[in-house]
Amino acid sequence: MATGAPGRDALHRQQYVDKSRYMENQQVILALAALAQNTRLDVFRLLVTAEPEGLPAGEVARRLEVPHNTMSSHLSILSRAGLVHSERFSRSIVYRADLDALRSAIAFLLKDCCSGRPEICAPLLAELTPCCPPKVTTDA
Secondary structure (H helix, E strand, C coil): CCCCCCCHHHHHHHHHHHHHHHHHHHHHHHHHHHHCCHHHHHHHHHHHHCCCCCEEHHHHHHHHCCCHHHHHHHHHHHHHCCCEEEEEECCEEEEEECHHHHHHHHHHHHCCHHHHCHHHHHHHHHHHCCCCCCCCCCCC
């Protein structure tokens, strides 16, 4: 059952894809902007090393020698960018890096890498190999 002009559905799908790509662009821009500041980059890297437990906000401030109110602002910016999540435990707020958000941003940047020529991307991908590769299980 046809609805509307023949090219109309294709045009509608294309507009949806374009809007979807726009939202993806905006999220990556927000994440990169949040990380484009020394203290926030240090905070994020510290929280990555503290995975999966995370760190209380006060401990992050202490380790990086940043005043608590300044650290609060940095953590808020990282949170709005979707790079960190917080959870309250009693009187403490524990922050954790969102590794899925980081993975998504990196994947977005590399999605069109090398235009189908893996030899171009090989050195870059080798650098991105995790320091802790997944354990290979063998079914015996």
